[in-house]
Amino acid sequence: MVEASTSILWFRRDLRLTDHPALLAAVDSATHVLPVFVLDPRLLDGTPRSRRLLASLEALAKDTRDALVIRRGDPVEVIPRLAKQVGAHQVHVSRETTPYGRRRDEKVEKALADQGCALVATGTPYAVGPGRIVNQSGSPYKVFTPFSKAWQQHGRPAPAGRPKRISWLRDEVRGDPLPRVPRMEAGEAAALKRWKTFLHDGLTAYDRERDRPDLDSTSRLSAPLKYGEIHPRTILADIAAHSAGRSKAATAYVTELIWREFYADVLWHNPRSAWHDLRPELARLPYDSGAETDHLVEAWREGRTGYPIVDAGMRQLLEEGWMHNRVRMITASFLTKDLHVWWPVGAQHFLDHLIDGDIASNNHGWQWVAGTGTDASPYFRVFNPVTQGRKFDPDGEYVRRWVPQLRHLGGAQVHEPWKHDNGYDDDYPTRIVDHDEERKETLVRYERARGHS
Numbered sequence: 001m002v003e004a005s006t007s008i009l010w011f012r013r014d015l016r017l018t019d020h021p022a023l024l025a026a027v028d029s030a031t032h033v034l035p036v037f038v039l040d041p042r043l044l045d046g047t048p049r050s051r052r053l054l055a056s057l058e059a060l061a062k063d064t065r066d067a068l069v070i071r072r073g074d075p076v077e078v079i080p081r082l083a084k085q086v087g088a089h090q091v092h093v094s095r096e097t098t099p100y101g102r103r104r105d106e107k108v109e110k111a112l113a114d115q116g117c118a119l120v121a122t123g124t125p126y127a128v129g130p131g132r133i134v135n136q137s138g139s140p141y142k143v144f145t146p147f148s149k150a151w152q153q154h155g156r157p158a159p160a161g162r163p164k165r166i167s168w169l170r171d172e173v174r175g176d177p178l179p180r181v182p183r184m185e186a187g188e189a190a191a192l193k194r195w196k197t198f199l200h201d202g203l204t205a206y207d208r209e210r211d212r213p214d215l216d217s218t219s220r221l222s223a224p225l226k227y228g229e230i231h232p233r234t235i236l237a238d239i240a241a242h243s244a245g246r247s248k249a250a251t252a253y254v255t256e257l258i259w260r261e262f263y264a265d266v267l268w269h270n271p272r273s274a275w276h277d278l279r280p281e282l283a284r285l286p287y288d289s290g291a292e293t294d295h296l297v298e299a300w301r302e303g304r305t306g307y308p309i310v311d312a313g314m315r316q317l318l319e320e321g322w323m324h325n326r327v328r329m330i331t332a333s334f335l336t337k338d339l340h341v342w343w344p345v346g347a348q349h350f351l352d353h354l355i356d357g358d359i360a361s362n363n364h365g366w367q368w369v370a371g372t373g374t375d376a377s378p379y380f381r382v383f384n385p386v387t388q389g390r391k392f393d394p395d396g397e398y399v400r401r402w403v404p405q406l407r408h409l410g411g412a413q414v415h416e417p418w419k420h421d422n423g424y425d426d427d428y429p430t431r432i433v434d435h436d437e438e439r440k441e442t443l444v445r446y447e448r449a450r451g452h453s
């Protein structure tokens with residue numbers, strides 16, 4: 001008879017049971033697996049992101065038929081204590097790659113080692129683990145396109161499937177109750193359903209429609225990917241097996257997933273870039289601050305800039321906890337280049353409100369727009385909120401959905417209320433800055449910072 005033994009599976013950004021290499025490793029290592037999630041107080045900050053996490057945990061608890069143990073506290077104390085309590089010699093995890101996660105795991109690993117227990121990392125939340133792709137001289141890629149080519153040539157394992165049998169350790173360890181969460185879509189089954197629906201109904205139009213915030217044409221998988229309710233490996237394998245797997249549309253979708261991998265890789269190699277300019281030569285760029293700027297930033301946060309597509313995006317963010325990618329770029333450009341505010345101010349606001357808030361994708365997405373990040377020479381790229389609105393929301397549907405004060409304007413008229421006699425009939429605010437003036441000002445500042453004048 002096999003002697004009973006227990007390993008711990010410590011869940012983090014991998015809240016699923018399928019295609020989960022660390023779960024398979026845990027199942028192989030002992031007769032029983034104790035599934036654990038540690039509610040670090042920093043995760044319970046009341047943001048939409050933290051509510052989304054709780055909803056995902058609720059679903060995971062059901063998927064483990066209530067074997068999941070939730071413990072509040074600092075993982076550096078909680079995990080070793082639990083390991084001691086159940087006599088575990090191994091704690092299994094998916095390797096964490098963010099600066100905070102890496103620091104935490106080093107501490108947990110050391111505390112476990114002191115009591116003869118190993119922290120075993122298998123897999124990551126990415127198809128190719130951050131840090132694995134380097135150029136011929138062994139250095140990381142700094143620009144997306146060569147990274148993307150190398151990523152595509154790099155092999156990756158097939159999806160790992162689901163363990164045939166899992167013996168969860170039950171009833172031996174008491175957990176803390178999960179705080180109550182509002183109903184929202186979350187969990188592995190919902191993620192897989194959303195993905196399959198998009199694969200069958202949305203993928204083939206993705207390249208044509210993905211930039212249109214007025215259409216529901218993207219997969220909305222950012223939150224499920226963020227919490228690991230689905231792994232990108234599963235998505236990539238399904239695309240490869242699909243009849244349209246090599247189409248332009250599928251390629252465009254895979255490219256977006258590679259952006260996610262790229263930003264995680266950039267963060268892995270440059271942990272400081274989470275909150276500091278990646279390009280040091282632009283660290284000298286002057287920004288505005290003070291009471292007057294605070295006032296303008298407040299208008300931006302609340303969707304009162306007087307630029308309809310910017311306001312629609314900021315209101316969608318506050319109401320839905322999500323914003324379309326094109327509009328994320330437009331609103332980020334407005335804060336950094338029309339209001340001349342340093343990007344971390346906006347990045348923090350996004351993280352405070354997005355359900356998919358992710359330090360790598362968000363903060364490097366902000367740096368990409370601000371021109372301080374990974375792109376070669378984008379400092380002169382200043383999004384014009386009017387032409388962007390007219391191009392990507394051609395009938396004005398998106399703006400009318402989020403800005404009721406403009407609903408009386410038909411079609412693309414919504415993008416320029418100042419051109420219509422009745423534009424301000426419903427108290428829509430007038431423009432807080434003049435875009436053309438601020439664009440010129442931005443170019444002057446960037447040229448100066450680069451030492452060109």
Ligand code: FAD
Pocket residue numbers: 210218219220221222223225226256257259260261263323324325326328329332350354356357358359361362363365366369
């Ligand atoms: P789809 O178009 O269906 O794309 C599929 C998946 O690819 C997404 O779920 C996402 O995981 C990935 N992806 C798509 N575009 C990007 C991109 N530009 N960078 C990195 N990954 C991408 N994404 C986040 O997941 N979390 C964030 O906090 C975040 N903040 C952003 C902030 C700014 C300023 C910008 C410009 C982009 C940000 N993005 C962020 C990237 C992108 O906007 C979202 O991933 C996307 O809008 C999510 O919607 P979707 O799942 O329908 O995307």
